[in-house]
Ligand SMILES: NC(=O)C1=CN([C@@H]2O[C@H](COP(=O)(O)OP(=O)(O)OC[C@H]3O[C@@H](n4cnc5c(N)ncnc54)[C@H](O)[C@@H]3O)[C@@H](O)[C@H]2O)C=CC1
């Protein structure tokens with residue numbers, strides 16, 4: 001697979017780096033670049049990988065993985081443009097940034113892949129959507145998929161769906177953590193110690209997610225199994241329906257997808 005350079009070692013860059021190392025990639029085959037010198041030094045020590053300036057990393061890398069914020073992407077592309085060679089694969093993990101944008105800021109004919117990962121990759125339970133650019137071969141795509149499957153699942157889809165993927169699985173962990181926060185708060189309101197409320201909620205989430213994954217039952221069936229006629233669950237769910245929580249979730253994800261589209265056109 002050659003040398004992989006990760007440009008921008010923030011939350012997502014470090015997540016990918018650690019996943020690659022856990023999956024058996026040699027540290028000697030990995031390079032990171034990081035604008036924040038203090039963070040760069042910390043990561044070099046923690047993972048024993050090379051930290052280089054962007055241009056040197058681009059010169060040495062076979063695969064360039066771009067993991068800066070969408071707003072920083074144009075600047076990064078300008079820096080590395082003249083260092084990208086034939087045969088390189090450029091993989092972007094940035095929300096909103098299209099393959100068309102990447103291609104137009106790189107040498108003609110560059111092979112680019114757009115990926116939308118998520119943070120559960122940190123515990124090898126990531127979910128990533130992957131789309132090819134115009135000059136991307138099956139081999140380039142397989143290479144990008146291999147990077148991400150080191151720390152989770154990967155689906156290949158048309159780029160027109162990537163804003164939706166961003167809204168659902170890219171941002172998704174945050175919605176789940178938000179619900180978890182609310183449930184813990186409810187436990188505390190009901191008089192439970194915070195630590196107990198946290199343990200109850202986290203294990204319930206883990207159990208429910210495992211049921212979804214292992215039983216392959218529709219979520220409606222699983223919800224109905226919990227909902228005794230005239231019981232506690234329906235009393236709670238009625239409140240959620242009265243407060244239009246389901247509609248709020250749909251609206252929230254529409255807003256995330258719209259923001260992803262907006263980032264593509266360079267809105268800070
Ligand atoms: N955090 C998440 O859950 C997810 C993030 N992403 C995408 O990953 C990208 C990075 O997001 P985060 O890791 O959350 O952000 P972050 O802010 O934690 O990391 C970005 C890093 O890039 C560095 N950086 C910026 N410009 C640079 C440059 N020119 N050269 C070298 N380093 C540079 C920054 O110092 C920072 O450490 C974004 O484009 C985001 O859309 C995608 C899916 C999930």
Ligand SMILES: O=C(O)[C@@H]1CCC=N1
Pocket residue numbers: 095166170171
């Ligand atoms: O919030 C964001 O823009 C990034 C993309 C998906 C998750 N985090």
